[in-house]
Amino acid sequence: xxxxDGRRLTLAECRRIAGGEPAAATPEAMAQLAASRAVIERxxxxxxxxxxxxxxxxxxxxxxxxxxxAAELQVNxxxxxxxxxxxxxxxxxxxxxxALRVNSLLKGHSGVRPVLIELLLSCLSADIVPVVPAQGxxxxxxxxxxxxHMALVLLGRGEAFLNGQRxxxxxxxxxxxxxxxxxAPKEGLALINGTQVMTSLAVLAHERAxxxxxxxxxxxxxxxxxxxxxxxxxxxxxxxxxxxxGQAAAAANLRRLLDGSRLCTRSGELRVQDPYTLRCIPxxxxxxxxxxAYVGATLAIExxxxxxxxxxxxxxxxxxxxxxSGGNFHGQPVAVAADCLAVALGGIGAMSERRCERLVNxxxxxxxxxxxxxxxxxxxxxxxxxxxxAALVSENKVLAHPARVDSIPSSANQEDxxxxxxxxxxxxxxxxxNLARILAAEWLCAAQAVDFLDPAALGRGSAAAHAAARQTVxxxxxxxxxxxxIEALAARLLDGTLLRAVAGAVGDLV
Numbered sequence: 001x002x003x004x005d006g007r008r009l010t011l012a013e014c015r016r017i018a019g020g021e022p023a024a025a026t027p028e029a030m031a032q033l034a035a036s037r038a039v040i041e042r043x044x045x046x047x048x049x050x051x052x053x054x055x056x057x058x059x060x061x062x063x064x065x066x067x068x069x070a071a072e073l074q075v076n077x078x079x080x081x082x083x084x085x086x087x088x089x090x091x092x093x094x095x096x097x098x099a100l101r102v103n104s105l106l107k108g109h110s111g112v113r114p115v116l117i118e119l120l121l122s123c124l125s126a127d128i129v130p131v132v133p134a135q136g137x138x139x140x141x142x143x144x145x146x147x148x149h150m151a152l153v154l155l156g157r158g159e160a161f162l163n164g165q166r167x168x169x170x171x172x173x174x175x176x177x178x179x180x181x182x183x184a185p186k187e188g189l190a191l192i193n194g195t196q197v198m199t200s201l202a203v204l205a206h207e208r209a210x211x212x213x214x215x216x217x218x219x220x221x222x223x224x225x226x227x228x229x230x231x232x233x234x235x236x237x238x239x240x241x242x243x244x245x246g247q248a249a250a251a252a253n254l255r256r257l258l259d260g261s262r263l264c265t266r267s268g269e270l271r272v273q274d275p276y277t278l279r280c281i282p283x284x285x286x287x288x289x290x291x292x293a294y295v296g297a298t299l300a301i302e303x304x305x306x307x308x309x310x311x312x313x314x315x316x317x318x319x320x321x322x323x324x325s326g327g328n329f330h331g332q333p334v335a336v337a338a339d340c341l342a343v344a345l346g347g348i349g350a351m352s353e354r355r356c357e358r359l360v361n362x363x364x365x366x367x368x369x370x371x372x373x374x375x376x377x378x379x380x381x382x383x384x385x386x387x388x389x390a391a392l393v394s395e396n397k398v399l400a401h402p403a404r405v406d407s408i409p410s411s412a413n414q415e416d417x418x419x420x421x422x423x424x425x426x427x428x429x430x431x432x433x434n435l436a437r438i439l440a441a442e443w444l445c446a447a448q449a450v451d452f453l454d455p456a457a458l459g460r461g462s463a464a465a466h467a468a469a470r471q472t473v474x475x476x477x478x479x480x481x482x483x484x485x486i487e488a489l490a491a492r493l494l495d496g497t498l499l500r501a502v503a504g505a506v507g508d509l510v
Contacts, residue, residue, distance in 0.1 A: 061414070093201055107305075113184060119181050132149045138410060143331075155181065160173075198331050216439055218502045219443045230266065231254065238251075256509075260459045302333060309326060311326065336424075359445040444485055
């Protein structure tokens, strides 16, 4: 069980919720909702002008809404804003989005009632996954369109998946024994004005990227042995004089992975220096690690942030209450982080593909068979594995174009700068998936290459990486379809199989 209180949710817990672990609100967090809700109810009763409560939205912020229409306004908001299109977001993203919306509301600055929190958590517990189209968010005022689709299910509208079956929202609630909610003033706006969709996408991309970076070290070490590399480039004194944390961590991983190797060589034994894609692994992998540290720190703040508008700050004295309109819904922090994540991972994939090329190219692979097959010519071996890796690298170059540099004003130019943060996060998630397949291609080639040498001569960590590959795919002793092998190995990267195997041999990689 993950407990939500609006303040202490971690990225690791986010990953667990996305994977299906239940979540609940702490009693203390639920208790603190009352103060901000009371502020909203007083404002409505007094007829005060409060954005989105007694006024319209966006360009209509100067249009006054009567207290009698305040509840209808919230329902109209959800209906009109559910303009998303495209394929539904993955279920794990939507589960996390439900939890993040709860966590944000639990901070006590959104003016919602406990019943709304309870229904959101009940949907999460019942595995009701709203159908949320992936496209349509500008990333300010937050994720309006996709969050509106998510929130409609609470009203018995829209659609949701229940046990994998796509149903009308009302039917999904009925089957789970839940009743739709009747929104009170401010609650519709509180549900959709926020960054939870882009944040959910970015968090899951970040968490998977961390695993892939560690796996990239293990696969690169295996390639280093297959190409008879020179591990002196990873020596600690060399790293210490350029003390980037990520570089030092990657180099330390490589030293542990290669410990005991009889395939690695010394400078001058076969060559004086290795090519950059071997010699500079700590520098390139390390720069990505440092970028992920920044991305993770940004997201750790965002998952515990209040991101709707306006926000309520209740005081002990009613006269000191504040309802403040601001811009916490703006997705720029997440947009920048997601774009940086895509750029950093693109570099990892580019290095991996170049190592694939070295493994299969007879002019570069140090005497290994051309395209890692016997009877080359009659057989093409793993030639097309490098093609696939190259295609994915090229696709990642397109996906690495920053979404955040674009802005198209909306709402009659009231919302005149938007973040495109959800596009940035979707692109980062796609880069992660592509990177898993690129690394799988290198893993496949490196394992095949080592089998032409001597697997018994591998270092402790590399031997574990080779064995993990062979538990999933066999040596290609004739031409076979490599596509399924790449997919199978990519799945083993994403589910942590490789990292667990390596950890059993050398401990957890850092």
